[in-house]
Amino acid sequence: MLKIERVRLFSNSKEYLQFFILSFLFFCLSLLYEYYNYTKLHEFDTYITDAVVLRQYTKTKADGSKRSYQVLKLKSDEGFSFYTIASHKTPNYRAKKITIEFYTDKISFLAYLKGFFAYGKILSEQTTTPLRAEIAQKLEKIHPNSSIAALYKALFLALPMPNELQQHLSALGVSHLLALSGFHLSVLFGILFYLFKYPYSYLQQNYFPYRNRQRDLFFLIAPLLALYLYFVSSPPSLLRAYVMFLIIFYLYDRGVALFSMQTLFIVILLLIALSPKMLFSIGFLLSVSGVFYIFLFLKLFAHLNKRWQFVLLPLWVYLMMLPFSLYLFGNFSLYHPLSILLTALFSIFYPLSLLIHIVGFGDIFDGVLEFLLTLDTHALKIDLPREWFYAHIALSLATLYKKKLLLLLLFEALSASVYAIYYVTEF
Numbered sequence: 001m002l003k004i005e006r007v008r009l010f011s012n013s014k015e016y017l018q019f020f021i022l023s024f025l026f027f028c029l030s031l032l033y034e035y036y037n038y039t040k041l042h043e044f045d046t047y048i049t050d051a052v053v054l055r056q057y058t059k060t061k062a063d064g065s066k067r068s069y070q071v072l073k074l075k076s077d078e079g080f081s082f083y084t085i086a087s088h089k090t091p092n093y094r095a096k097k098i099t100i101e102f103y104t105d106k107i108s109f110l111a112y113l114k115g116f117f118a119y120g121k122i123l124s125e126q127t128t129t130p131l132r133a134e135i136a137q138k139l140e141k142i143h144p145n146s147s148i149a150a151l152y153k154a155l156f157l158a159l160p161m162p163n164e165l166q167q168h169l170s171a172l173g174v175s176h177l178l179a180l181s182g183f184h185l186s187v188l189f190g191i192l193f194y195l196f197k198y199p200y201s202y203l204q205q206n207y208f209p210y211r212n213r214q215r216d217l218f219f220l221i222a223p224l225l226a227l228y229l230y231f232v233s234s235p236p237s238l239l240r241a242y243v244m245f246l247i248i249f250y251l252y253d254r255g256v257a258l259f260s261m262q263t264l265f266i267v268i269l270l271l272i273a274l275s276p277k278m279l280f281s282i283g284f285l286l287s288v289s290g291v292f293y294i295f296l297f298l299k300l301f302a303h304l305n306k307r308w309q310f311v312l313l314p315l316w317v318y319l320m321m322l323p324f325s326l327y328l329f330g331n332f333s334l335y336h337p338l339s340i341l342l343t344a345l346f347s348i349f350y351p352l353s354l355l356i357h358i359v360g361f362g363d364i365f366d367g368v369l370e371f372l373l374t375l376d377t378h379a380l381k382i383d384l385p386r387e388w389f390y391a392h393i394a395l396s397l398a399t400l401y402k403k404k405l406l407l408l409l410l411f412e413a414l415s416a417s418v419y420a421i422y423y424v425t426e427f
Helices: 013-041 109-113 130-140 148-158 163-172 180-209 213-231 235-255 261-274 275-282 282-300 306-329 336-359 364-373 386-401 403-427
Strands: 048-058 068-076 083-087 097-105 120-124
Touching: 013 109, 013 261, 013 364, 083 097, 109 275, 130 148, 130 163, 148 163, 148 336, 148 364, 163 336, 163 364, 180 213, 180 235, 180 306, 180 336, 213 235, 235 261, 235 282, 261 282, 282 386, 306 336, 306 386, 306 403, 336 403, 386 403
Parallel strands: none
Antiparallel strands: 048 068, 048 097, 068 083, 097 120
């Protein structure tokens, strides 16, 4: 039987150029809209907004006085993110909504896009508890261990974790697993697909056999996933995954090749065009980079059978993403390479953890998680040179066009791993 070959969306450079120009026009319009929102901040010396506290942690002043204060990261109802400081006696507002007034005189447009700092004053806490915060409170009751509760709140609700927990998971090399992304979205899609599949099949066979089942289920599930995206405040990695999910289905439904650099290129341009703030999002950078290396692996190792691809892909992604981890976070321990195994186990843990929380046995894995969270990782801060990081990105892009550079790319990535391990064992 002949296999139908899927076509490419863009067949020549002219079509690429047209799409790029159209994306650039949308980007300019989005930038103008962001600038309009920015000017509204400067109508008065101060600005009052309602915002959700994404992160709250204590810092000590660097002047030797040992006095402490609270740092709050907030996301306003208008969509911009910012930092402020408060007294060390400030109560825990994490995942709660507050009304805050802050000074706007020193906020530039670039800072507005990237996320700015402003001195402010908390006026009040919202009396009504949002659904997201209510679920967070239920998770705290199920898991008395605050670190385990914070882990599940990050996993299910996209709530930021305390700095100490974030650093520990970073030392284990698994912090990326808690950032909602394409894997999490695919699991949710799979669950919803099988929940709706059999009832819909019955209705289709008896009432409308002429309908396309896959297409109808997609149009049923896509809005539900969009609601979840809105519910968790649209983290960049999950937003990227959702847009790719929509594009992939659109291309699949029209017989276009799916898992390609072209698809990733389209998603990146569309997201940046619709939201210029993505240019400054570390989560967006890591998410896009992870997908890039998966597609690069499929391109370079297409000749391998599926079993070898399944075995080698986690190792490949780990090595390729390690320079990103070292440069951006720098937290490394000898347990870090075990993240290859932990990542594989996570593919079972995530859907299972969703199920056990739904049926009322959410604390089953608490013993194992407590063991992992109390490991003495002996983590150290490693400063990967900027030149090394940029060279890794340049070499990765070059390998996309020159397959002969693969060995050099592997050597460079392995060198970063050896450098990190040597640094930790020496100090």
